[in-house]
Amino acid sequence: MQATEGVPVLDARGIVKVFGQHTALGGVDFDLRAGEVHALLGENGAGKSTLIKILTGAYQPDGGTVLLDGAPVSFRDPLQAQGYGIGTVYQEVNLLPNRSVAENLFLGRQPTRFGLVRRREIESRARTLLADYGLEIDVRAELSEYSVAVQQIVAIARAVELSGKVLVLDEPTASLDRNEVQRLFDVVRNLKARGLGIIFITHFLDQVFELSDRVTILRNGRKIATQPLAGLSTADVVRMMLGKDVSLDHHVTGIADAARGATRVTFRDLGRTGSVAPITLSVHEGEVVGVAGLLGSGRTEVARLMFGVDAADSGEILVDGAPVTIRNPAQAVAAGFGFCPEDRKIDGIFGDLSVRENIIIALQAKLGWFRALNREDQVELAGRYAEALDIRAANHDMPVKLLSGGNQQKVILARWLALDPNFLILDEPTRGIDVGAHAEIVRTINRLREEGLALFVISSELDEVVAYSNRVVVMRDREMVAELTGAAVAPDSIVQAIAGVPAVEVAQ
Amino acid sequence: MNRSLRPLLATATIFVLAYILAVAQFPGMLSTRVLGNFLTDNAFLGIAAVGMTFVILSGGIDLSVGAVIGFTTVLIAALVMWVGLHPLAAFGIALIVAAAFGAAMGAAIHYLQVPSFIVTLAGMFLARGAASVLSPDSIGIKHEFYTAISKSYILLPGGGRLTVIGMIMLAVFAVGILLAHRTRFGSNVYALGGSESSAALMGVPVARTTVLIYMLSSTLAGLAGVVFSLYTSAGYSLSALGVELDAIAAVVIGGTLLTGGYGLVAGTFIGVMLQGLVQTYIVFDGTLSSWWTKIVIGGLLFMFILLQRLVFTATPRRRKLAWKT
Numbered sequence: 056m057q058a059t060e061g062v063p064v065l066d067a068r069g070i071v072k073v074f075g076q077h078t079a080l081g082g083v084d085f086d087l088r089a090g091e092v093h094a095l096l097g098e099n100g101a102g103k104s105t106l107i108k109i110l111t112g113a114y115q116p117d118g119g120t121v122l123l124d125g126a127p128v129s130f131r132d133p134l135q136a137q138g139y140g141i142g143t144v145y146q147e148v149n150l151l152p153n154r155s156v157a158e159n160l161f162l163g164r165q166p167t168r169f170g171l172v173r174r175r176e177i178e179s180r181a182r183t184l185l186a187d188y189g190l191e192i193d194v195r196a197e198l199s200e201y202s203v204a205v206q207q208i209v210a211i212a213r214a215v216e217l218s219g220k221v222l223v224l225d226e227p228t229a230s231l232d233r234n235e236v237q238r239l240f241d242v243v244r245n246l247k248a249r250g251l252g253i254i255f256i257t258h259f260l261d262q263v264f265e266l267s268d269r270v271t272i273l274r275n276g277r278k279i280a281t282q283p284l285a286g287l288s289t290a291d292v293v294r295m296m297l298g299k300d301v302s303l304d305h306h307v308t309g310i311a312d313a314a315r316g317a318t319r320v321t322f323r324d325l326g327r328t329g330s331v332a333p334i335t336l337s338v339h340e341g342e343v344v345g346v347a348g349l350l351g352s353g354r355t356e357v358a359r360l361m362f363g364v365d366a367a368d369s370g371e372i373l374v375d376g377a378p379v380t381i382r383n384p385a386q387a388v389a390a391g392f393g394f395c396p397e398d399r400k401i402d403g404i405f406g407d408l409s410v411r412e413n414i415i416i417a418l419q420a421k422l423g424w425f426r427a428l429n430r431e432d433q434v435e436l437a438g439r440y441a442e443a444l445d446i447r448a449a450n451h452d453m454p455v456k457l458l459s460g461g462n463q464q465k466v467i468l469a470r471w472l473a474l475d476p477n478f479l480i481l482d483e484p485t486r487g488i489d490v491g492a493h494a495e496i497v498r499t500i501n502r503l504r505e506e507g508l509a510l511f512v513i514s515s516e517l518d519e520v521v522a523y524s525n526r527v528v529v530m531r532d533r534e535m536v537a538e539l540t541g542a543a544v545a546p547d548s549i550v551q552a553i554a555g556v557p558a559v560e561v562a563q
Numbered sequence: 564m565n566r567s568l569r570p571l572l573a574t575a576t577i578f579v580l581a582y583i584l585a586v587a588q589f590p591g592m593l594s595t596r597v598l599g600n601f602l603t604d605n606a607f608l609g610i611a612a613v614g615m616t617f618v619i620l621s622g623g624i625d626l627s628v629g630a631v632i633g634f635t636t637v638l639i640a641a642l643v644m645w646v647g648l649h650p651l652a653a654f655g656i657a658l659i660v661a662a663a664f665g666a667a668m669g670a671a672i673h674y675l676q677v678p679s680f681i682v683t684l685a686g687m688f689l690a691r692g693a694a695s696v697l698s699p700d701s702i703g704i705k706h707e708f709y710t711a712i713s714k715s716y717i718l719l720p721g722g723g724r725l726t727v728i729g730m731i732m733l734a735v736f737a738v739g740i741l742l743a744h745r746t747r748f749g750s751n752v753y754a755l756g757g758s759e760s761s762a763a764l765m766g767v768p769v770a771r772t773t774v775l776i777y778m779l780s781s782t783l784a785g786l787a788g789v790v791f792s793l794y795t796s797a798g799y800s801l802s803a804l805g806v807e808l809d810a811i812a813a814v815v816i817g818g819t820l821l822t823g824g825y826g827l828v829a830g831t832f833i834g835v836m837l838q839g840l841v842q843t844y845i846v847f848d849g850t851l852s853s854w855w856t857k858i859v860i861g862g863l864l865f866m867f868i869l870l871q872r873l874v875f876t877a878t879p880r881r882r883k884l885a886w887k888t
Contacts, residue, residue, distance in 0.1 A: 134766055149764050151757035153824035154750070162750055163766035171745045213765075 062125045064089045064252040065110065065141070065221050071118030072105050077460070079105040081276045082119065087221060087252040092243060094255045094263040094284070096296055097273035098350050098515045103256060104225075106273065110254070111143045111223055112136030123220070142214025146226035148206040150213070152199035157181035159198050160213050188212055188242050204235035208242055215246060222246060223254045228262060229351075240266050258351040260289055260554070272296055289554035296349070297517045297550065315525060316340030318376070319509035320392075320478045322361065325370035331356045332534040333369055338478060338509040343500060345524030346513040347549045353533035354513045355397055358480045361511065362394040363387040374477070388421060390478075393471030395464070397482040397513075403467045406456030410448050411437040413455045413466050418473045440469035444499060464496060472503075479503070481512045485519060497522050517546040529553055569874050570818035570867060571830040577863075578837050585840065589847045595723025597843060599716075602729030605839040607632060607787040607794065607803065609732040609832065612810040612817075613739040614783030616831045619814050620743070621755040621776050622823030623679035627668065627686035628784045629806035631661055633799070634694040635788025640702035640798025650708045658785045664690065665781025669774035679777075687807070694800035701799035709796050728790045735783065739828040752776060756823030812860050813838055816867050837863070 063086040072080040080102045087093050097103040108114040110121065112130030120127050123139055130136040133143065150159045157178045158165075165172045181194040188208050198206055207227055214222055224243070228236045243266060247253055255267055263270060264284060272279040272295045279295045319340050326333030331353045338344050348354045359365045361372075363381040372379050372390075379390045387394070396403050405413055414437045419428055428436070437451045444465045448458055455466055464484055471479055484500070485493045493516070500523045504510060514520045520527055527544050529537040529552040537552040586593040602609075611628045618625045635657045642653035664686065671682045716724040743749040751772040754762035763769050791803060817834030819826025841859045845851045 133764055137766075149758075149761045151754050151761055151765070151824075153757040154753055158750060159765075162754060162762075163747075165747055165750065167747065171741070172747060172750065174745070 063087055063122075064124060066122040066125075067106070067110060067119065068122070069119035070106065070109055070116050070121070072102075072109060072114060073117050079276050080109075080116075083273065083276070083278045085110075085271055085278070085281070087254060089220075089252050090247055090250045091268040092247055092253045092255050092266050094257070094267035094270040095273070096256075096258075096260075096263065096270055096292065098296060101273040101296075102276040103273050105276075107143075107223055107225060107254070107256065110136075110221075111141055137214075137218050140218045140220030141223065142218030142221070143223040143225065144207060144210045144214050144227055146229045148203065148210050150198055150206060150210055152197070154198060155195050156185075156192060156198055156201070156209055157194040159209055160184060160194075160216070164217075184212055184216065185209070188245075189238070202235070204231050204238060207231070207239060211242060211246075215251065219251070221252045221254065223256075225256045226258070227255075228257060228259060236262065258349055260292060260349070263292070264289070290550050293349070293550045293554045294546075297347075297515055297546075297553075315342040316507060319374070321373040321376075323371050323373065325357075325360055325367050325372065327356070327360055327365055327368050330365060330533065331360060334535045335370075336528065336535070336538075338511055340477075340509055341504055341507045342525045343504045343510040343512055343523045345520035345527040345544075346511065346530060347515070347517065347520055347527055348530030348553060350515070352530040352553075354530045355482055356533065357530065357535075358394065358396075358482050358511070358513060361387075362392055362480055364394075388417070388474065391474075391476050393417075393474060393476040393479040395467045395471065395479075395481045395484060397486060404455055404463050407454050409452045410441070410446065410455050410458070410466055411451040414440055414451075414469045414473060417470045421474060436473055437469075440472055444469050444472075445495070461495060465499065468499065476508070478509045478511070481510065483513055483515065485514065485516060493519060517549055520549065521546055531555060568818075568827075570871055571827055571833070573870055574816055574818055574830060574833045574837065574867070578833050578840065581837070581840055585844050585847075589844075592843065592847060595719040595721035597723070599719060599723035599725055599729065601836060601839040601843065602732060603724070603726045603794070604842070605835050606726075606728040606732040607791040608806060608809055608813065608838070609835040610735045610790060611784050611787040611806060612813040612831045612835055613735050613828060614780035615807070615810040616739065616814050616817070616819055616826065616828050617743065617752055617776050618679070618780045619811070619819050619821060620823055620826050621752045621773070622759070623672065623773075623776070624683065624811070625668075625777065625780045625784075626680065626683040626807050627664075627690055628780065628787075628810055629803045629808075630687040630690035630694070631664065631781055631784035632788040632791055632803035632806055633801060634690040634697075635661060635785045636792045636795070636798040636802050637694040637697045637702065637800050638798070639789065639792045640704050641697055643704055643706055644702055650704075650706055654789050657788060658782055661785025661788070662778050662782040665778040665784075666774050668781065669777030672777065673770050673773040683777075691800065697800070698798070699800060701797050704792065704796050704798065709793060712793055713796075728793055731786070731790055735786065736828065736832050743828045748772065748775065753824060756820075756825075809838065809860075812864050815871075816860075816863050818867075818871075820871055821868070 065087040067083070067085040069082045069084065070080050071082055083102065083106060085106060095103050095106070105114065109116045112133045112135055115129065121129065128139055130139065151162070160181045161177045166176050167173060178194050185192065185194065190205065190208055192201065192205065198209065211222065227239060231239060243253060257263060267284055269281060269283050270287070270292065271281040272292065274296065317340055318337050321337045323335050324333040334357060336344065346354045346357065356365070360367045363383045363386055366382045372381055374390050381387045381390060405416065411433055415428055415433050422428070441448070441451060446462050446465045446469065448462060455463060458466065485496050497519055500510060500512060504523065512523065521544055524544055527539040527549055528535055529539065529549060531553060539548060539552065611632065615625055615628060638657050638660065639650070639653045642648045642656060643650050668682050668686045671677060672679045712727050716726045719725055743752065751762070751767045754765065754767045755769065755772060759769065792798060795802070813834035814831050815821055816837060817826070817830030817832070819830060838860060841856050845853055845855055
């Protein structure tokens, strides 16, 4: 917390970045002081990776200025940013697995004599350099022979050697074990003491508190706050990341007590080693089970297990009381499941196909290609669901990629509804949709619930979860840590369950 | 031991074993005479294979090598016999043409983002076609320089002859080894083969390196053409058909990973010598069809690809952490 005041080493002001019609960053300020670790937090789509890419030269901003040591700079590419003193280490180590450790440290700037690389000198310099980081390894060995933790430190050493002012650590601990994380943190603390400004991106909140001096929280492309971590609690941080404003009441209450029908689906000890700890959960007719949790808490993994995208290695699934086998999505569809994945553009929408084709495709796949739906049926079907879900498209033959995000989402919903499913999984249904259209998706979910569908909805927008869920399941560290019912389905208690405040934890 | 050394060690072992077996059957094969011929007869293949090694190390492929050799022989013959240039001047021109040709292919691969396979396939047709346009028939070369070269050699103990073209090949290998392992260019080649995106982020000049790699390969193919021209004293548009494939075989048998990033120039030398050994054995035997060379090479290739799969898909052995305490 002894970060020096004065001119920040890196100062970004009013950064704007627009992709197509989507504003990824809407005027974000960010400043980094020398000798501090500054955590950057936000859920998927909050804009933190966009901000980092702008700061490290991978993207050019559409608005705003970046000041380095008080002077405005603009970077053509990451290499140039590196030259200015901004080095980046990614989760996926961007080094050469097939070359020696020493060469990875000195590639591009090897000392030569008569055009020949002076290997001995490189090796001895590499040894000295790594000794500063507490590593004593054979620098002549291939990089890939070492663990990811060592590779990370080699990458950090290289970045610091080349840049030396700002170090960006993008999810560096994601694949490290606890001991390795501590080693890495020692290295980071050392660099901090040497006066580097360090930007630390992670989704492990405990690590943020352990290592960082200040935190900046982004949500939906806007900065929520920049604050010293001293004086903040985990719950405060979670609230800033997820909740809009707890006082902003969504006026939908009492959902939690709404009538529900018979048990539709039961997951008993469903789990996958290394992905999700076994989960037991029942979803009833006319019920929405909301899933809350931070990025990386295992919420998407649960959905993938349920739908058979990843095969579960434990547990069983019962539909209407009868056991079913789901080891791939086709079996899930046969069992009456539907799944709207998190990343619409990659996993959901066929952008060049028409609205109509996108709606009928799952039904057609289920029927098989020998029982092709004729055109009248297709038009009728598409028309019916477009009307039911209020899909706004000029006509149903236009490519679906021309629709807004909210309408694309509804097209995917329509696709699954056309199958007449009995259990629907929605992963972040409001992600990447204009804030104004969120309420409409929430309304649609509620209507489907009232019509008797069983839904499992993952969301990082707390008041939305509250607005449609009968029950809320909370995920933390790839484990289901709480199941909230009744009055506990409220943003505050969800925040506390995510943050791990024991009092509210309803043990599973 | 370094993983990339394992296939090389296997090649070397197989070469020694095969040689011992061959000598056991035909003691005459153990002589400097045979060894000298090894070098002379495979000089053009070896030179082309050095260039191919760099291309494959970087993760690419060069199918134009054989065609460039053929074109070069015709160009040299035309320049010497029709234009009346001194062979050395003709060699110089041929090498410059080949280098420019390779640079153009490298530039196309990098800037147009077309796979090297396609670009060099086009290059192969272009070079072979151009050679046929120059002269569809074989042109014999008669020049005192050629006679002088073929008469000069170093006499090895035991009566073997180390010819000029054999020496050129050895020199090319020596320079190739230095270039691959001791220069920044060499490091950049390996870096491209390891991961092009990482290499770019680490400051490797990707464009320049790509162009230089294909330029090197074509220049060496041109030099192989010079050697082929000295070896046969003729220029023929259909000469060195399929040599690119022999070169690829030599590189792979020599332990270089086809997907790039791992391998040694010295391994390619053993790969070339192994091919030479099989040919020599067949000559000594006298009853076998020369096509048996292809069958043996095919079997060896298959075996080495299998071996590489085993070595490189096995989980990399992680070293124990050596944290300083």
